[in-house]
Amino acid sequence: xxxxxxxxxxxxxxxxxxxxxxxxxxxxxxxxxxxxxxxxxxxxxxxxxxxxxxxxxxxxxxxxxxxxxxxxxxxxxxxxxxxxxxxxxxxxxxxxxxxxxxxxxxxxxxxxxxxxxxxxxxxxxxxxxxxxxxxxxxxxxxxxxxxxxxxxxxxxxxxxxxxxxxxxxxxxxxxxxxxxxxxxxxxxxxxxxxxxxxxxxxxxxxxxxxxxxxxxxxxxxxxxxxxxxxxxxxxxxxxxxxxxxxxxxxxxxxxxxxxxxxxxxxxxxxxxxxxxxxxxxxxxxxxxxxxxxxxxxxxxxxxxxxxxxxxxxxxxxxxxxxxxxxxxxxxxxxxxxxxxxxxxxxxxxxxxxxxxxxxxxxxxxxxxxxxxxxxxxxxxxxxxxxxxxxxxxxxxxxxxxxxxxxxxxxxx
Amino acid sequence: xxxxxxxxxxxxxxxxxxxxxxxxxxxxxxxxxxxxxxxxxxxxxxxxxxxxxxxxxxxxxxxxxxxxxxxx
Numbered sequence: 198x199x200x201x202x203x204x205x206x207x208x209x210x211x212x213x214x215x216x217x218x219x220x221x222x223x224x225x226x227x228x229x230x231x232x233x234x235x236x237x238x239x240x241x242x243x244x245x246x247x248x249x250x251x252x253x254x255x256x257x258x259x260x261x262x263x264x265x266x267x268x269x270x271x272x273x274x275x276x277x278x279x280x281x282x283x284x285x286x287x288x289x290x291x292x293x294x295x296x297x298x299x300x301x302x303x304x305x306x307x308x309x310x311x312x313x314x315x316x317x318x319x320x321x322x323x324x325x326x327x328x329x330x331x332x333x334x335x336x337x338x339x340x341x342x343x344x345x346x347x348x349x350x351x352x353x354x355x356x357x358x359x360x361x362x363x364x365x366x367x368x369x370x371x372x373x374x375x376x377x378x379x380x381x382x383x384x385x386x387x388x389x390x391x392x393x394x395x396x397x398x399x400x401x402x403x404x405x406x407x408x409x410x411x412x413x414x415x416x417x418x419x420x421x422x423x424x425x426x427x428x429x430x431x432x433x434x435x436x437x438x439x440x441x442x443x444x445x446x447x448x449x450x451x452x453x454x455x456x457x458x459x460x461x462x463x464x465x466x467x468x469x470x471x472x473x474x475x476x477x478x479x480x481x482x483x484x485x486x487x488x489x490x491x492x493x494x495x496x497x498x499x500x501x502x503x504x505x506x507x508x509x510x511x512x513x514x515x516x517x518x519x520x521x522x523x524x525x526x527x528x529x530x531x532x533x534x535x536x537x538x539x540x541x542x543x544x545x546x547x548x549x550x551x552x553x554x555x556x557x558x559x560x561x562x563x564x565x566x567x568x569x570x571x572x573x574x575x576x577x578x579x580x581x582x583x584x585x586x587x588x589x590x591x592x593x594x595x596x597x598x599x600x601x602x603x604x605x606x607x608x609x
Numbered sequence: 610x611x612x613x614x615x616x617x618x619x620x621x622x623x624x625x626x627x628x629x630x631x632x633x634x635x636x637x638x639x640x641x642x643x644x645x646x647x648x649x650x651x652x653x654x655x656x657x658x659x660x661x662x663x664x665x666x667x668x669x670x671x672x673x674x675x676x677x678x679x680x681x
Contacts, residue, residue, distance in 0.1 A: 377617040379675070519618035520642035555638055558650050561618045 212425040212441030213417070214401055218296025220328060222335040222342075225298040232302050232342065233407045238312035239268060241407055245310075248411035249423040250403065254278060254359065254396030255471065255488040260403070263393055264310050266383040270391025272314040276368065277304045279320040279329075279397040280352035280359030283469040284510070285490045288427035289397050291439040293325035296401060297332035301347065303400025306407050308345045311393055316345045319364055320397075321352045356470070356514035360562050361386075361394045363516075374516040375562035396488070398427050418444035419482070426489050430455035433462060433495035444486075449479025451491060460495035464578055467491055470507050471567025473574035474500065499593040501537035501582050504575040508533050511568045522565045525556035529572065541587045549576060613651040613677045614662055616643055620673035627665040627674055633658060635665075651677070 219225045235241045246261035267273045277300060281289040293300060301318075308316050318333070320326045330349055336342045350368050352358045358373040361382045367373035368387050386392025395403075402424060406414050415423040422444035428451060431437050435456030442451055448465060452458050462477040468487025475481070483491065494500055512526035529552040536545045553572055556565040576583065582592050614634060616627075623641035634652050635643040645652035654662045654676065666674040 375619075377619045379615060379677070520621060520623050520640055521618070521638060524640040524642075555644070558648075559618065559638075559642075559644075 212443075213405055214292075214299070214398075214425060214427065215295065215439075215441045217405060218292065218299055218401075220295060220297065220332070222298055222332065222339060225296075229299075229302075229408065232305050232404075234344075235306070235309060235407065238310060241306060241310040241403075242268070244406065244411050245403065248406050248414040249421075250399065250406060250414065251422075252396055253398035253402070253426060253488065255283075255468065257485065257487070260395070260399055263383050263395070264307070266381065267313075267391045267393040268311040270384065273311045273391040273393060274315045274317070274368075274387040275304060275308045275311065275313040276316075276364055276387070276392060276394045277301075277318045277320075277347075277397050277400050278359055278364055278394050279318065279325065280364065280373075281321060281488075282352075282354070282356040282358045282514075283471075283488055283490060284356070285431050285466075285469050285492050286429045286488050288429050288439045288489050290321075290323065290325040292397055292401055292427065293320065294328045297329045298336070299401040299404050300329070300397045301332055301336060301343070302407075303395075303397075303402070303404035304347065305343055305345060306403055307393060307395060307400060311391075313345065313393070315387070315390075316347045317350050317368055317387075318347050318397075319350045319352050319359075319367065321354055321358075326351065356511065357516055357562060357564055360564075362562070364394050365392060374518060375560075375564070377561040398489075419484075422484060426486060428483075428486065428489045428491050430491050430493070432466075432493035433459040433498065434493050435459055442483075445482040445484065447480050447482055448477060448491070451483065452479075452493060458493065458495065460497050462493050463496045463498070464494040464500055465491055466494070466503075466507075466571070470511055471563070471571060473570055474504070474578040475574070476578055497593060499537065499582065499591055500575060500579040501533070501586055502593075504572065504579070505530065505533040505537040508568065508572055511564070511571075515564060516562075519560040519565075521556050521559035525552055525559075526565065526568055528552055529556065529568070533572065536583065536586060539586060539589060539591075541589050543587055546576070546583060546587075611656055611679050612654045612659060612662065613649075613679060614645075614654050614665075615651050615675040615677055617673040617675070618642075620671045622671050622673075624670050626668045626670065630665040630668060631658065631661055634662070653679075 250260045251257040279289040362376040363373040365386045418424045469490035508530040512530040515522045553569045557569040628635045628637045638644040
């Protein structure tokens, strides 16, 4: 799968994206050439549609459709989104650290495709932001490399900072909180302009797609989910980290890429804290990985403890704007905590179901919905574990009893 | 023509005026916030209730309600 690459790249995963990632402009130019300008707006959109590229920030929305909506408006704005508020994810940071020019090429191409007048990079503070700033400065010194200057806006370190309307708010200088929306950001976003918010991995994929074409892009992945994606593999694996793999790769192969399992895998959380739990099945192809998080739980961990911990984190990350989210999520998290830690009252399960129904779909953003999705999948996958906990036992080895000794930080 | 009721959840403070004026469409959740009886994100307002819905919109003390005509 990997070509002739240095060992560090092998560690990173070495698919087409990461093997085209170079931190400095000179190497980037030597290996990939200049920005493959398409000669005007709209020209790239057909290729993006044929490629089947979807957004890599979590929602997997077809990228061409966003482009096609934004291009219709007046002087659009483009935003490269690297907020990466998901605690289990590291791929956007990794990408910006190792291949900022790929992301910035993609941003320029997206701007060209929609005829944008303004471009931003929205990124959390840290080494990735520093790397991006260095890259932007390098490009500014090279006359004619970029056609649009890029303004860096620092994203706060919150879970919801990367939600589209929160991104718009932050760029406008307001707190990065989601807004009630009846109009799409792609129609009316930053200062009322049509705004294209794309995850940085999506833009990097776009930069390669513009160079090599949609047929090349579709060589990897599956028919319905073409291309590679950046997986952040976390939890009970020997070498947690970011790996570039094709869509449809079996879970067992991905775990193998990440150094193999530590202990016996029992379940995986796919897509991060707003994702869904699945029983671990080595042969099962990975589909709909969201923002690419695959967190592996082993038989030494307790899925309920882990779920309660994540729900507690998510409750704390509510923007505290919408009543059902503000009231529902903390109660949901507390109920799960009691269930996980051995308050064996059977009505707790019914209470979880009632609270998920009361919060699902009842916020301005999808924070309650994502939390509910994760919790519901947990009750399904860990159904036997729920029964054990209600009877005062825990299936985690060597825990065996509640309050649960497996309450360590299993997945990060 | 029917319409849909939109609640701006970031504004809604759970005062309950809408749930009193539109019990056919809105219930109250345990914390006092409007809960669509049909479970929809934006519940349908049938033509015969549109007048009541407009009253709910104009009586919301925090201006959190809006009425959209379908397809508009």
